[in-house]
Amino acid sequence: MISFNYEIEFNLQEEAAVSNWISNLIKEEDCREGEINYVFCSDDYLHKINIDFLNHNTLTDIISFDYTVGKELHGDIYISIDRVKDNAKDFNVQFKDELARVMAHGVLHYCGYKDKSEEDVKIMRSKEDYYLSKRV
Incomplete structure (x- = not known):
């Protein structure tokens, strides 16, 4: 099951379509879908996680905690919306495309x-x- 959680004022557009897209990716990679939690957050929120859990004092766009068992995927994926917005500008791509990447x-x-x-x-x-x- 894929779930979307929000630590900031942000709402993923078309959650069901995105969930289906990720589910299809998992199937195509010959894996099974377990519990996958996306957490959308700010730079500050993710920076604190980066320091507390990884001992890295840097900004990042994503941190994933992998609890996969065999081919059944489980984990928490934290995404800084601030970083994704900045990266989209830097790479001259649409925000929605950078977020999907x-x-x-x-x-x-x-x-x-x-x-x-x-x-x-x-x-x-x-x-x-x-x-x-x-x-899609």
């Missing part, structure tokens, strides 16, 4: 994709682009 990115991590090496980043970006093309 980040949402897919978190789930792709649960599917086993990494982004530490240059090669891993290329694979991750390719997967993100592929699933973005399948959005």
